[in-house]
Amino acid sequence: MPEFQFMFSRQRRWMFFLLSFYVLGWGFTSYKSIFLGLVLGTSLSLFNLWLMVRKMNQFGESISQGKKVRSLGSFSRFATAALAVIIAMRYPEHFHLISVVIGLMTSYIVIIIDFFYRKN
Numbered sequence: 001m002p003e004f005q006f007m008f009s010r011q012r013r014w015m016f017f018l019l020s021f022y023v024l025g026w027g028f029t030s031y032k033s034i035f036l037g038l039v040l041g042t043s044l045s046l047f048n049l050w051l052m053v054r055k056m057n058q059f060g061e062s063i064s065q066g067k068k069v070r071s072l073g074s075f076s077r078f079a080t081a082a083l084a085v086i087i088a089m090r091y092p093e094h095f096h097l098i099s100v101v102i103g104l105m106t107s108y109i110v111i112i113i114d115f116f117y118r119k120n
Contacts, residue, residue: 004053007114007118010114011049011111011114014110015107019039019043019046022038022042025038026039033095033096034096036094037088037096038099038100039103040084040087040100041084041099041104042107043103044083045103045106046107048081048104048107049110051076051077052077056072059072084100085101
C-alpha cells in the first residue's frame with residue numbers, strides 16, 4: 001500500500017499546481033467565471049481523489065484481514081459531483097458550468113498522465 005500513498009502525493013502535488021494556476025487565472029484575467037468554475041471543480045475533484053485513496057486503503061486492510069469487503073464509495077463521489085453542478089447552476093454568474101465539469105474530471109486526467117509519466 002505505500003506505493004498508493006506515493007502516487008497520491010504526486011497526484012496531489014499536480015492538483016495543487018493546477019489549482020494555483022487556476023487561482024492566478026482567476027485573479028489576473030477577465031475570465032473569472034471560467035477559472036472560478038475550474039477552481040470549484042478541481043477542488044472537489046481533489047476531495048474525490050482523497051476519498052478514493054482512503055477507500056482503497058480501507059479495502060486493502062479489509063482484504064488482508066479477511067473481513068467483509070465494503071464498496072469503494074462511488075455514491076459519495078457522485079454526490080460530490082452533483083453538489084458541484086448544483087452550486088454552478090445556482091450561481092451561474094460566478095461559476096461556468098462546463099468549467100466545473102472539466103474541473104471535476106481533472107483528477108482522472110492527472111491519474112492518467114501520472115500513469116504514463118511513471119511507466120517510462
